[in-house]
Amino acid sequence: MEMSEAAGIELIINPEAEARAPQCPHGPTLLFVKVKHKKQEARRFYACAACRDRKDCNFFQWEDEKVSKARQLAREEFNQSRQPPFTHEQYVERYQRFVSLPSAKRIFCSDCQILLLPEEWDLHSPHCRLGDVSLGQLKRPSHLLLPLENKKTNAQYLFADRTCQFLLDLIVLLGFRRVLCVGTPRLHELIRVRQSKKEEPIIKSQLLDIDFRYSQFYSEEEFCHYNMFNHYFFGGKSASEAFQTFLCQDKGEPIIMVTDPPFGGLVEALAHSFKKIVGVWKTSRNEIDHAELPIFWIFPYFFEPRILRCFPSLSMLDYQVDYDNHALYKHGNTGRKQSPVRIFTNLPPKDIILPAEEGYRFCTLCQRYISSANRHCEKCKACTSKDGRQWKHCQTCNKCVKPSWIHCDTCCRCVLQEHTCGTAGDGCFTCGSTEHKRRECPQSAFPNRTTIEEAKPRKRKLLETDNKTTVNKCKKQAQKVSTGKRKTLKWATGKLKRKLKRKKKQKRRGQTVQC
Ligand SMILES: C[S@@+](CC[C@H](N)C(=O)[O-])C[C@H]1O[C@@H](n2cnc3c(N)ncnc32)[C@H](O)[C@@H]1O
Numbered sequence: 060m061e062m063s064e065a066a067g068i069e070l071i072i073n074p075e076a077e078a079r080a081p082q083c084p085h086g087p088t089l090l091f092v093k094v095k096h097k098k099q100e101a102r103r104f105y106a107c108a109a110c111r112d113r114k115d116c117n118f119f120q121w122e123d124e125k126v127s128k129a130r131q132l133a134r135e136e137f138n139q140s141r142q143p144p145f146t147h148e149q150y151v152e153r154y155q156r157f158v159s160l161p162s163a164k165r166i167f168c169s170d171c172q173i174l175l176l177p178e179e180w181d182l183h184s185p186h187c188r189l190g191d192v193s194l195g196q197l198k199r200p201s202h203l204l205l206p207l208e209n210k211k212t213n214a215q216y217l218f219a220d221r222t223c224q225f226l227l228d229l230i231v232l233l234g235f236r237r238v239l240c241v242g243t244p245r246l247h248e249l250i251r252v253r254q255s256k257k258e259e260p261i262i263k264s265q266l267l268d269i270d271f272r273y274s275q276f277y278s279e280e281e282f283c284h285y286n287m288f289n290h291y292f293f294g295g296k297s298a299s300e301a302f303q304t305f306l307c308q309d310k311g312e313p314i315i316m317v318t319d320p321p322f323g324g325l326v327e328a329l330a331h332s333f334k335k336i337v338g339v340w341k342t343s344r345n346e347i348d349h350a351e352l353p354i355f356w357i358f359p360y361f362f363e364p365r366i367l368r369c370f371p372s373l374s375m376l377d378y379q380v381d382y383d384n385h386a387l388y389k390h391g392n393t394g395r396k397q398s399p400v401r402i403f404t405n406l407p408p409k410d411i412i413l414p415a416e417e418g419y420r421f422c423t424l425c426q427r428y429i430s431s432a433n434r435h436c437e438k439c440k441a442c443t444s445k446d447g448r449q450w451k452h453c454q455t456c457n458k459c460v461k462p463s464w465i466h467c468d469t470c471c472r473c474v475l476q477e478h479t480c481g482t483a484g485d486g487c488f489t490c491g492s493t494e495h496k497r498r499e500c501p502q503s504a505f506p507n508r509t510t511i512e513e514a515k516p517r518k519r520k521l522l523e524t525d526n527k528t529t530v531n532k533c534k535k536q537a538q539k540v541s542t543g544k545r546k547t548l549k550w551a552t553g554k555l556k557r558k559l560k561r562k563k564k565q566k567r568r569g570q571t572v573q574c
Pocket residue numbers: 108109207212213214215216217218241242243244245246247267268269270285286287288319320321322
């Protein structure tokens with residue numbers, strides 16, 4: 060039995076629990092146990108694998124609870140009612156009809172996040188819609204769709220161009236010809252754009268993601284609606300077969316899996332799913348061949364110990380991954396915080412050349428590329444910085460620590476100067492890291508973000524088209540959303556300003572925007 064600790068709740072991974080797991084709308088649930096004062100409570104319970112917020116999925120069942128037939132049926136009905144409005148096959152048919160329409164009739168409903176067919180226009184007339192959707196825009200759905208920024212469930216932080224292009228160039232350079240994109244829609248999209256330009260060598264890609272909106276843009280071979288916390292394919296057997304076919308059709312085209320999961324806890328649940336993917340890949344290979352499925356697992360550096368516990372063959376690279384819609388996770392020393400997100404890989408680090416123009420250089424002793432401020436410590440015999448700043452060696456702890464830490468004789472370890480003695484070492488309540496406390500956790504560094512539910516059709520018709528009135532309206536809306544917290548309001552208005560900016564850009568391109 061494997062256990063993982065996060066926020067006073069432990070995940071229990073064992074085959075019996077998995078076999079008996081009841082289903083919520085997000086597939087088989089996971090078994091958890093509450094922990095108080097480091098002791099497990101006696102009763103264990105099943106809860107949703109995908110949503111860490113009960114607002115998103117409130118499934119709860121005690122492990123030993125008896126569920127009546129009637130409740131079971133009601134649950135199945137409920138789960139069914141929470142599935143996407145169309146099957147993937149229907150989405151594909153809709154897409155074909157959509158692209159055959161003349162440009163003026165290609166309308167996307169921004170409120171419902173759906174490509175509209177002419178017979179649906181009336182129904183969506185009160186909504187914010189975008190007209191003249193170009194074929195170019197259809198090729199870049201991650202730019203058309205509103206990112207699902209609900210940090211507790213989707214945390215859809217999209218790669219900045221710098222990172223996305225770096226990953227693709229690296230994949231090509233390393234000789235991979237197929238990419239299994241698990242929760243990396245923007246990378247999948249970049250590969251598809253490259254494919255459409257017929258750039259040699261041709262790289263193929265398949266996207267697995269919980270965001271079903273992508274079914275509107277991709278075929279069943281290109282996209283599977285998938286939950287990476289329980290390795291569940293929403294599209295049933297045909298979807299899991301499409302995945303197996305893609306993963307196993309070698310034909311001399313090496314494959315790599317690239318994943319960028321939401322950063323909450325549950326590292327062990329993710330690792331469990333990834334091991335299943337590795338298992339499927341291995342079934343298509345010669346048994347005596349001990350090769351490993353190449354992996355890029357993108358995750359914050361402070362999860363390193365937990366990731367390595369699950370996947371000892373991975374090592375962490377210094378490259379800082381950054382995101383478009385993530386104010387804190389930006390690259391570089393430009394006054395903003397540096398991104399804590401890194402690439403974990405089972406490929407030899409020396410083969411992964413990091414861009415010299417960004418200051419990365421090669422350490423011949425460590426045989427890997429390191430960030431500019433990282434220094435090789437003679438005592439640790441390694442380039443020890445994890446966060447991009449130069450770390451210093453503590454003689455007492457006999458290891459390198461962050462530059463802002465000091466050695467505290469009471470706590471018998473290096474800690475932040477302004478700590479309260481005796482409390483150091485408990486780590487973060489939100490993500491489980493021992494590197495920081497909850498208040499410093501990047502998970503809680505954000506004000507509440509909207510969920511897709513909040514972006515659903517508005518009851519009131521918005522008639523104003525001039526930007527100023529719309530911003531004022533938006534501000535009012537934002538005030539409603541906020542619970543009086545200025546931070547939320549600031550963020551919400553920021554988001555609406557970004558939306559307006561996007562609209563302005565689309566208008567400049569001559570696109571019609573109706574709200
Ligand atoms: C941190 S974002 C990564 C996006 C990536 N940086 C990109 O630009 O392509 C997390 C991604 O995982 C997806 N995701 C969130 N929860 C998931 C789940 N339970 N199963 C599968 N995908 C999930 C989100 O929809 C999102 O695309």
